[in-house]
Amino acid sequence: MTSPSTTLAPPNHALERTPEEWAETLGSWGEPRYRGIQVFRWLHQRGVFDPAAMTDLPRTLRARLEGEALAPPLETSYVHQSEDGTRKLLLGLGDQRTIEAVLIPMKSMAPGEGDTPEDSEGEADEAPRAWVTQCISSQVGCAMACVFCASGIAGFKRHLSAAEIVGQVMVGRTTLAATDERVRNVVFMGMGEPLHNYDAVARALTLLVHPDGLGLSKRRVTVSTSGLVPEIDRLGRDFGGQVQLAISLHSPDDSKRSEIMPINRKYPLAELVESLRRYPLPKRRRITIEYTLIDGFNATVADARALARLMRGIPVKVNVIPMNPVADNPLGAPSWEVVDAFQDALRAQGVASFVRRRKGDDIAAACGQLALAGEKKKVRVPLPVTS
Ligand code: SAH
Numbered sequence: 001m002t003s004p005s006t007t008l009a010p011p012n013h014a015l016e017r018t019p020e021e022w023a024e025t026l027g028s029w030g031e032p033r034y035r036g037i038q039v040f041r042w043l044h045q046r047g048v049f050d051p052a053a054m055t056d057l058p059r060t061l062r063a064r065l066e067g068e069a070l071a072p073p074l075e076t077s078y079v080h081q082s083e084d085g086t087r088k089l090l091l092g093l094g095d096q097r098t099i100e101a102v103l104i105p106m107k108s109m110a111p112g113e114g115d116t117p118e119d120s121e122g123e124a125d126e127a128p129r130a131w132v133t134q135c136i137s138s139q140v141g142c143a144m145a146c147v148f149c150a151s152g153i154a155g156f157k158r159h160l161s162a163a164e165i166v167g168q169v170m171v172g173r174t175t176l177a178a179t180d181e182r183v184r185n186v187v188f189m190g191m192g193e194p195l196h197n198y199d200a201v202a203r204a205l206t207l208l209v210h211p212d213g214l215g216l217s218k219r220r221v222t223v224s225t226s227g228l229v230p231e232i233d234r235l236g237r238d239f240g241g242q243v244q245l246a247i248s249l250h251s252p253d254d255s256k257r258s259e260i261m262p263i264n265r266k267y268p269l270a271e272l273v274e275s276l277r278r279y280p281l282p283k284r285r286r287i288t289i290e291y292t293l294i295d296g297f298n299a300t301v302a303d304a305r306a307l308a309r310l311m312r313g314i315p316v317k318v319n320v321i322p323m324n325p326v327a328d329n330p331l332g333a334p335s336w337e338v339v340d341a342f343q344d345a346l347r348a349q350g351v352a353s354f355v356r357r358r359k360g361d362d363i364a365a366a367c368g369q370l371a372l373a374g375e376k377k378k379v380r381v382p383l384p385v386t387s
Pocket of ligand 1: 144146148149150188189190192193194224225226227246247248249290291292321322323324325326369
């Protein structure tokens with residue numbers, strides 16, 4: 001089963017239709033249902049939007065599809081290349097706004113940062129490739145106003161549509177087409193709070209993991225949230241806990257967490273932790289806890305121990321992220337000694353933890369650095385047109 005157990009909100013763009021919805025539409029035109037999968041594959045698997053190029057469809061159907069205005073949802077794109085292989089994509093939306101997505105080669109990760117053994121469990125052996133993690137955005141701007149993050153500075157502008165979310169992964173694939181690199185993991189860790197845009201994100205998830213589309217593995221798609229409790233429950237229900245969940249925690253102390261993450265006033269830690277206990281996590285899988293280390297604020301050994309206590313009984317792995325610099329923001333990362341001591345303290349409590357070394361920060365592509373695109377200083381490299 002690839003569809004969530006509850007009904008999705010209706011599609012608003014041809015790219016958002018599932019094969020089943022395409023079959024309905026085409027059925028109403030008098031076409032056999034299997035044509036739905038064919039059209040879906042052209043769009044999602046091959047990235048072909050021009051009906052004239054859909055060669056296995058009858059000519060009459062191709063002509064009718066011309067009327068559906070099948071167009072890629074993201075219009076222009078540029079690539080900023082980092083010295084470490086990370087690439088930041090600037091993507092133009094139909095309304096002239098711009099969003100960012102990041103391609104992060106997994107081989108540039110430090111030891112221990114990549115897969116944990118259970119991440120690959122049960123997956124068929126595939127030809128060795130250079131795997132890439134793509135970080136995508138779910139909104140233009142963000143309403144959460146976390147004090148350490150660049151994405152919220154300009155506030156919330158609008159939600160992205162499911163087509164705009166899936167479109168980012170399609171552009172990612174096109175960008176890598178001429179290389180041996182392939183997008184294998186997708187993380188909703190770009191701009192925006194994905195669970196604040198639940199309907200579009202749920203539809204995008206359904207499309208991204210569809211075997212006739214981009215065919216990502218559910219466990220390789222991570223939804224990262226600042227902690228919207230009702231939507232965490234909904235995600236768990238709709239996708240049976242299969243989608244990887246990441247929680248931005250950043251402090252085990254309620255009053256401190258509220259200081260840096262206003263959402264904590266609405267859903268305090270006790271409620272958030274309860275929702276993690278309820279999450280229908282499959283066996284041998286773990287919830288990811290993101291913990292941005294801010295110098296002098298949340299980085300002591302006592303904080304690490306309190307975090308371990310808070311997570312007791314919940315299968316988690318902690319990603320420790322030394323705070324990336326944000327312009328005009330005085331907060332910063334602690335020294336590496338402090339980072340190591342924090343990680344050691346977590347491990348001593350039996351909590352798996354990985355330190356995320358900064359990637360792509362020379363192009364402002366690291367966690368929390370994606371912002372509403374203003375003038376960019378780096379050279380812009382135009383992308384090749386779709387494959
Ligand atoms: N809204 C989602 C996705 C946000 S970004 C969420 O809150 O989870 C992904 C991660 O980057 C989050 O854990 C976020 O807290 C973290 N982050 C934000 N700003 C950062 C910064 N300046 N340095 C390091 N991590 C940061």
